Amino acid sequence: MRILVATDFSVRSHRALRRAGLLAGPRRGKLMPMHVVEGLGTRQVAQDLREAQRMILEQVAVVPELFRAWCEPIVIGGDPAGAVLDAANAWEVDLIVVGASSDSPERTSGETLKTLVRASPCPVLVVRQPVEGPYRRVLAPVDLSDTSTRALRRVGSLGLADDALVTVLHAFRAPATTKLWAAGISQEHLDGYVESCRTGFAEELDGVLAREGLGRRDWRRRVEEGWPRDVIPRIAMECRADLVAVGTHGRTGLARALRGSVAEDLLSTPGPDVLVVPPPRRTPGRPTWLRSGSSRSPDGQPAPGIAVT
Known part of the structure:
Protein backbone atom coordinates (compact mmCIF):
# COMPACT_ATOMS: atom_id res chain seq x y z
CA MET A 1 0.00 0.00 0.00
CA ARG A 2 1.33 3.44 -0.95
CA ILE A 3 0.38 6.32 1.33
CA LEU A 4 1.18 9.95 0.51
CA VAL A 5 1.14 12.32 3.49
CA ALA A 6 1.01 16.05 2.92
CA THR A 7 3.00 17.86 5.60
CA ASP A 8 3.65 21.52 6.31
CA PHE A 9 5.47 20.69 9.59
CA SER A 10 2.48 21.88 11.64
CA VAL A 11 0.80 20.10 14.55
CA ARG A 12 -2.02 18.95 12.27
CA SER A 13 0.39 17.42 9.76
CA HIS A 14 2.19 15.69 12.63
CA ARG A 15 -1.16 14.03 13.43
CA ALA A 16 -1.50 13.01 9.79
CA LEU A 17 1.94 11.37 9.85
CA ARG A 18 1.08 9.45 13.01
CA ARG A 19 -2.16 8.17 11.51
CA ALA A 20 -0.44 7.21 8.26
CA GLY A 21 2.24 5.40 10.24
CA LEU A 22 -0.39 3.32 12.02
CA LEU A 23 -1.83 2.30 8.65
CA ALA A 24 1.45 1.66 6.86
CA GLY A 25 3.53 0.05 9.58
CA PRO A 26 1.69 -3.22 10.18
CA ARG A 27 1.27 -3.78 6.43
CA ARG A 28 4.81 -2.81 5.48
CA GLY A 29 3.37 -0.17 3.23
CA LYS A 30 5.37 2.57 1.56
CA LEU A 31 4.82 5.94 3.20
CA MET A 32 5.72 9.15 1.36
CA PRO A 33 5.73 12.28 3.53
CA MET A 34 5.58 15.21 1.10
CA HIS A 35 6.25 18.90 1.58
CA VAL A 36 5.71 21.47 -1.16
CA VAL A 37 7.62 24.75 -1.12
CA GLU A 38 5.46 27.29 -2.87
CA GLY A 39 7.03 28.91 -5.91
CA LEU A 40 9.58 27.89 -8.53
CA GLY A 41 12.92 28.93 -9.89
CA THR A 42 14.16 31.55 -7.41
CA ARG A 43 17.19 31.47 -5.14
CA GLN A 44 14.95 31.78 -2.09
CA VAL A 45 12.92 28.76 -3.19
CA ALA A 46 16.13 26.77 -3.62
CA GLN A 47 17.16 27.69 -0.07
CA ASP A 48 13.69 26.83 1.25
CA LEU A 49 13.85 23.45 -0.49
CA ARG A 50 17.11 22.57 1.24
CA GLU A 51 15.74 23.67 4.61
CA ALA A 52 12.53 21.69 4.03
CA GLN A 53 14.53 18.57 3.21
CA ARG A 54 16.28 18.87 6.56
CA MET A 55 13.01 19.52 8.41
CA ILE A 56 11.11 16.63 6.86
CA LEU A 57 13.84 14.18 7.84
CA GLU A 58 13.72 15.53 11.38
CA GLN A 59 9.94 15.26 11.47
CA VAL A 60 9.99 11.66 10.26
CA ALA A 61 12.64 10.78 12.84
CA VAL A 62 10.51 11.88 15.82
CA VAL A 63 7.22 10.18 14.89
CA PRO A 64 7.21 6.80 16.67
CA GLU A 65 4.51 5.34 14.42
CA LEU A 66 6.95 5.64 11.50
CA PHE A 67 9.71 3.54 13.04
CA ARG A 68 8.40 0.36 11.37
CA ALA A 69 7.34 2.02 8.13
CA TRP A 70 9.32 2.33 4.91
CA CYS A 71 9.48 6.11 4.43
CA GLU A 72 10.52 8.01 1.34
CA PRO A 73 10.22 11.76 2.01
CA ILE A 74 9.57 14.09 -0.92
CA VAL A 75 10.27 17.83 -1.10
CA ILE A 76 9.50 19.82 -4.25
CA GLY A 77 8.57 23.34 -5.28
CA GLY A 78 5.26 24.33 -6.81
CA ASP A 79 1.58 24.70 -6.01
CA PRO A 80 0.74 22.56 -2.95
CA ALA A 81 -2.51 21.01 -4.14
CA GLY A 82 -1.33 20.51 -7.71
CA ALA A 83 1.97 18.95 -6.66
CA VAL A 84 0.27 16.51 -4.27
CA LEU A 85 -2.25 15.49 -6.94
CA ASP A 86 0.51 15.05 -9.54
CA ALA A 87 2.49 12.88 -7.17
CA ALA A 88 -0.58 10.82 -6.25
CA ASN A 89 -1.22 10.13 -9.93
CA ALA A 90 2.42 9.52 -10.80
CA TRP A 91 3.05 7.01 -8.05
CA GLU A 92 -0.45 5.55 -8.14
CA VAL A 93 -0.86 5.97 -4.40
CA ASP A 94 -3.64 4.20 -2.55
CA LEU A 95 -4.33 6.93 -0.02
CA ILE A 96 -3.60 10.60 0.59
CA VAL A 97 -3.46 11.61 4.24
CA VAL A 98 -3.71 15.27 5.21
CA GLY A 99 -4.11 16.99 8.55
CA ALA A 100 -6.74 19.60 9.35
CA SER A 101 -7.58 21.57 12.44
CA SER A 102 -10.20 19.88 14.60
CA ASP A 103 -11.85 23.13 15.61
CA SER A 104 -11.64 25.29 12.47
CA PRO A 105 -10.66 23.20 9.44
CA GLU A 106 -11.82 25.68 6.83
CA ARG A 107 -9.71 28.50 8.17
CA THR A 108 -6.57 26.46 8.55
CA SER A 109 -6.77 24.16 5.51
CA GLY A 110 -8.46 26.41 2.99
CA GLU A 111 -8.62 25.78 -0.72
CA THR A 112 -5.81 23.21 -0.73
CA LEU A 113 -7.92 20.74 1.22
CA LYS A 114 -10.99 21.41 -0.93
CA THR A 115 -8.98 20.84 -4.10
CA LEU A 116 -7.56 17.57 -2.81
CA VAL A 117 -10.99 16.28 -1.79
CA ARG A 118 -12.59 17.26 -5.10
CA ALA A 119 -9.83 16.19 -7.50
CA SER A 120 -7.95 13.33 -5.86
CA PRO A 121 -7.60 10.12 -7.88
CA CYS A 122 -7.61 8.09 -4.67
CA PRO A 123 -9.23 8.24 -1.22
CA VAL A 124 -8.28 11.20 0.97
CA LEU A 125 -8.11 10.72 4.74
CA VAL A 126 -8.48 14.03 6.57
CA VAL A 127 -7.07 13.66 10.09
CA ARG A 128 -8.67 16.13 12.48
CA GLN A 129 -8.50 14.48 15.88
CA PRO A 130 -5.54 13.50 18.11
CA VAL A 131 -4.23 10.04 17.27
CA GLU A 132 -4.71 7.62 20.15
CA GLY A 133 -4.50 4.33 18.27
CA PRO A 134 -6.45 2.52 15.55
CA TYR A 135 -9.95 3.73 14.74
CA ARG A 136 -12.55 2.28 17.11
CA PRO A 278 -13.83 9.25 -5.14
CA PRO A 279 -15.07 7.24 -8.11
CA PRO A 280 -12.47 5.54 -10.32
CA ARG A 281 -10.74 8.03 -12.56
CA ARG A 282 -8.57 7.67 -15.56
CA THR A 283 -5.00 8.21 -14.43
CA PRO A 284 -3.29 11.02 -16.39
CA GLY A 285 0.25 10.71 -17.66
CA ARG A 286 3.15 11.15 -15.29
CA PRO A 287 4.34 14.73 -14.87
CA THR A 288 7.50 15.48 -16.82
CA TRP A 289 9.62 15.68 -13.68
CA LEU A 290 8.43 12.23 -12.56
CA ARG A 291 8.73 10.31 -15.82
CA SER A 292 11.29 7.57 -16.14
CA GLY A 293 14.73 9.03 -16.61
CA SER A 294 13.88 12.42 -15.12
CA SER A 295 15.82 13.28 -11.99
CA ARG A 296 14.77 16.89 -11.51
CA SER A 297 11.75 18.63 -10.02
CA PRO A 298 10.00 21.60 -11.66
CA ASP A 299 12.45 24.13 -10.19
CA GLY A 300 15.46 22.33 -11.68
CA GLN A 301 16.52 20.79 -8.37
CA PRO A 302 17.28 17.05 -8.19
CA ALA A 303 14.09 15.09 -7.52
CA PRO A 304 14.28 14.89 -3.72
CA GLY A 305 12.89 11.49 -2.83
CA ILE A 306 14.95 10.32 0.14
CA ALA A 307 14.72 6.75 1.44
CA VAL A 308 14.81 6.58 5.22
CA THR A 309 15.43 3.28 6.92
Missing part, protein backbone atom coordinates in the same frame (compact mmCIF):
# COMPACT_ATOMS: atom_id res chain seq x y z
CA ARG A 137 -15.87 3.50 15.71
CA VAL A 138 -16.42 4.09 11.99
CA LEU A 139 -19.56 5.52 10.41
CA ALA A 140 -20.08 4.74 6.71
CA PRO A 141 -23.04 6.55 5.09
CA VAL A 142 -24.24 4.98 1.83
CA ASP A 143 -26.97 5.80 -0.68
CA LEU A 144 -27.27 2.14 -1.81
CA SER A 145 -25.59 2.78 -5.17
CA ASP A 146 -22.51 0.94 -6.40
CA THR A 147 -20.62 4.22 -6.24
CA SER A 148 -21.28 4.93 -2.59
CA THR A 149 -20.57 1.35 -1.51
CA ARG A 150 -17.06 1.83 -2.84
CA ALA A 151 -16.38 3.64 0.42
CA LEU A 152 -17.31 0.48 2.32
CA ARG A 153 -14.85 -1.58 0.30
CA ARG A 154 -12.07 0.95 0.81
CA VAL A 155 -12.66 1.10 4.56
CA GLY A 156 -11.88 -2.61 4.61
CA SER A 157 -9.04 -2.68 2.08
CA LEU A 158 -7.20 0.23 3.71
CA GLY A 159 -7.34 -1.44 7.11
CA LEU A 160 -9.41 1.33 8.66
CA ALA A 161 -11.96 -1.08 10.15
CA ASP A 162 -9.62 -3.79 11.42
CA ASP A 163 -10.19 -2.89 15.07
CA ALA A 164 -13.35 -0.84 14.68
CA LEU A 165 -17.07 -1.15 15.19
CA VAL A 166 -18.53 -0.10 11.84
CA THR A 167 -22.00 1.42 11.48
CA VAL A 168 -23.40 1.51 7.95
CA LEU A 169 -25.93 4.34 7.64
CA HIS A 170 -28.57 5.01 5.01
CA ALA A 171 -30.46 8.32 5.24
CA PHE A 172 -33.74 8.46 3.33
CA ARG A 173 -36.67 10.74 2.64
CA ALA A 174 -40.13 9.18 2.53
CA PRO A 175 -41.24 10.54 -0.88
CA ALA A 176 -44.95 11.12 -0.28
CA THR A 177 -44.89 12.46 3.27
CA THR A 178 -45.61 16.07 2.35
CA LYS A 179 -48.51 15.15 0.05
CA LEU A 180 -50.02 12.81 2.63
CA TRP A 181 -49.74 15.46 5.32
CA ALA A 182 -51.39 18.03 3.04
CA ALA A 183 -54.19 15.56 2.35
CA GLY A 184 -54.98 15.38 6.06
CA ILE A 185 -53.67 11.91 6.76
CA SER A 186 -53.33 11.27 10.49
CA GLN A 187 -49.93 11.33 12.17
CA GLU A 188 -50.34 7.67 13.05
CA HIS A 189 -50.73 6.73 9.39
CA LEU A 190 -47.85 9.00 8.42
CA ASP A 191 -45.61 7.30 10.98
CA GLY A 192 -46.65 3.92 9.64
CA TYR A 193 -45.83 5.03 6.11
CA VAL A 194 -42.36 6.23 7.15
CA GLU A 195 -41.70 2.95 8.96
CA SER A 196 -42.71 0.95 5.90
CA CYS A 197 -40.20 2.99 3.86
CA ARG A 198 -37.57 2.37 6.52
CA THR A 199 -38.18 -1.37 6.34
CA GLY A 200 -37.87 -1.37 2.55
CA PHE A 201 -34.61 0.57 2.62
CA ALA A 202 -33.25 -1.67 5.38
CA GLU A 203 -33.87 -4.72 3.21
CA GLU A 204 -32.21 -2.99 0.28
CA LEU A 205 -29.22 -2.12 2.45
CA ASP A 206 -28.86 -5.76 3.50
CA GLY A 207 -28.97 -6.75 -0.16
CA VAL A 208 -26.26 -4.26 -1.08
CA LEU A 209 -23.98 -5.51 1.69
CA ALA A 210 -24.58 -9.11 0.61
CA ARG A 211 -23.68 -8.29 -3.00
CA GLU A 212 -20.50 -6.59 -1.84
CA GLY A 213 -19.52 -9.63 0.20
CA LEU A 214 -19.95 -7.65 3.40
CA GLY A 215 -23.15 -9.27 4.66
CA ARG A 216 -21.37 -11.52 7.13
CA ARG A 217 -19.33 -8.77 8.70
CA ASP A 218 -20.39 -7.78 12.17
CA TRP A 219 -21.31 -4.28 11.03
CA ARG A 220 -24.27 -2.42 12.46
CA ARG A 221 -26.97 -1.09 10.15
CA ARG A 222 -28.95 2.10 10.66
CA VAL A 223 -31.66 3.47 8.39
CA GLU A 224 -32.73 6.98 9.39
CA GLU A 225 -35.32 9.33 7.92
CA GLY A 226 -34.05 12.80 7.07
CA TRP A 227 -31.72 14.79 4.86
CA PRO A 228 -28.22 13.26 4.76
CA ARG A 229 -26.48 16.51 5.69
CA ASP A 230 -28.56 16.55 8.90
CA VAL A 231 -28.62 12.84 9.66
CA ILE A 232 -24.92 12.05 9.17
CA PRO A 233 -23.50 14.49 11.78
CA ARG A 234 -26.22 13.51 14.27
CA ILE A 235 -25.57 9.78 13.97
CA ALA A 236 -21.80 10.37 14.01
CA MET A 237 -22.24 12.09 17.37
CA GLU A 238 -24.56 9.39 18.70
CA CYS A 239 -22.14 6.64 17.64
CA ARG A 240 -19.16 8.62 18.93
CA ALA A 241 -17.54 7.91 15.58
CA ASP A 242 -13.86 8.74 15.24
CA LEU A 243 -14.03 8.30 11.45
CA VAL A 244 -16.74 9.01 8.88
CA ALA A 245 -16.20 7.40 5.45
CA VAL A 246 -18.13 8.86 2.52
CA GLY A 247 -18.14 8.14 -1.18
CA THR A 248 -18.61 10.81 -3.82
CA HIS A 249 -20.96 10.95 -6.81
CA GLY A 250 -23.90 8.93 -5.57
CA ARG A 251 -27.42 8.72 -6.88
CA THR A 252 -30.52 10.89 -6.38
CA GLY A 253 -31.25 11.70 -2.74
CA LEU A 254 -27.77 11.27 -1.30
CA ALA A 255 -26.24 12.19 -4.65
CA ARG A 256 -25.77 15.89 -4.06
CA ALA A 257 -24.84 15.20 -0.47
CA LEU A 258 -22.03 12.84 -1.33
CA ARG A 259 -20.97 14.71 -4.45
CA GLY A 260 -19.12 17.10 -2.25
CA SER A 261 -21.54 19.16 -0.21
CA VAL A 262 -21.91 16.74 2.70
CA ALA A 263 -18.23 15.82 2.61
CA GLU A 264 -17.35 19.50 2.63
CA ASP A 265 -19.95 20.21 5.31
CA LEU A 266 -18.36 17.52 7.48
CA LEU A 267 -14.95 19.06 6.93
CA SER A 268 -16.08 22.61 7.61
CA THR A 269 -17.37 21.87 11.13
CA PRO A 270 -15.69 20.26 14.14
CA GLY A 271 -15.95 16.50 14.23
CA PRO A 272 -14.23 13.18 13.58
CA ASP A 273 -11.73 12.31 10.88
CA VAL A 274 -13.20 12.00 7.39
CA LEU A 275 -12.34 9.55 4.60
CA VAL A 276 -13.51 10.77 1.17
CA VAL A 277 -13.57 8.06 -1.51
